[in-house]
């Protein structure tokens with residue numbers, strides 16, 4: 001058994017400095033118990049990719065990552081033939097005149113480059129690997145349909161070699177930033193979870209795990225400010241990743257507490273669009289800081 005209870009999931013992920021709320025830990029627990037893929041959708045920088053790494057490390061499994069992009073096709077997700085090596089072998093065979101069995105050899109395991117989906121079907125030390133299919137919304141529908149098939153029977157077919165089936169199915173985690181809707185048929189196979197921005201208490205916990213050098217006081221101010229900032233109508237709201245980055249920047253500058261000046265000097269760590277930065281400079285930053293501090297008052 002991989003995880004014995006939901007509490008166990010939270011504790012083991014916590015040891016990897018990953019703070020999962022109860023709902024997310026429940027999904028992870030059930031997915032592992034029922035052998036179902038996890039489908040995580042949510043805002044950028046909220047820990048979707050990171051949880052796959054944390055689960056792999058917590059279980060001592062290998063992490064295999066398929067980074068999706070526009071134009072990704074089944075062939076490059078599964079395998080490729082090592083064309084350059086095949087050419088060299090052909091030249092060598094031509095030179096020596098030894099061409100017997102050349103074709104079979106050229107399309108054999110020695111010339112096969114295994115891509116993530118094929119790697120994930122192979123037995124790995126420590127047990128079935130964790131297969132992270134990251135940012136699936138960047139691919140197109142034919143690739144989704146292909147994935148659906150690969151994930152339903154955990155096998156892939158290479159015409160020259162035959163079908164390769166996973167002896168033990170990998171632990172599959174799919175993520176999406178929801179730049180488009182992923183097909184229902186694929187979602188139906190998975191346990192779905194929307195990863196939201198954490199609340200104040202959880203974000204403080206994440207910051208304590210990821211930037212433990214920050215004082216309690218500075219951390220509380222940072223989190224209160226970022227939480228308040230997310231209520232603004234911004235082009236791109238800061239994720240947890242930005243909160244952590246910002247804390248590290250402030251520490252590097254020996255900042256002990258926030259001030260409008262410090263905020264405007266370091267805005268580039270939390271906001272990545274000039275329009276958002278321009279809005280926050282000057283009076284607006286002070287107003288948001290004052291409101292964030294008020295929310296901290298009865299600490």
Ligand SMILES: Nc1ncnc2c1ncn2[C@@H]1O[C@H](COP(=O)(O)OP(=O)(O)OP(=O)(O)O)[C@@H](O)[C@H]1O
Nearest residue numbers: 017018019043044045046047048049050206240241
């Ligand atoms: N719950 C969490 N516990 C600990 N660290 C977290 C958590 N959520 C986010 N982080 C931190 O934020 C960083 C960014 O997270 P991650 O890359 O997983 O986000 P993402 O949701 O995959 O974003 P994107 O959609 O942009 O790919 C991680 O490196 C990690 O340090």
Ligand SMILES: [Mg+2]
Nearest residue numbers: 048049134175
């Ligand atoms: Mg990610």
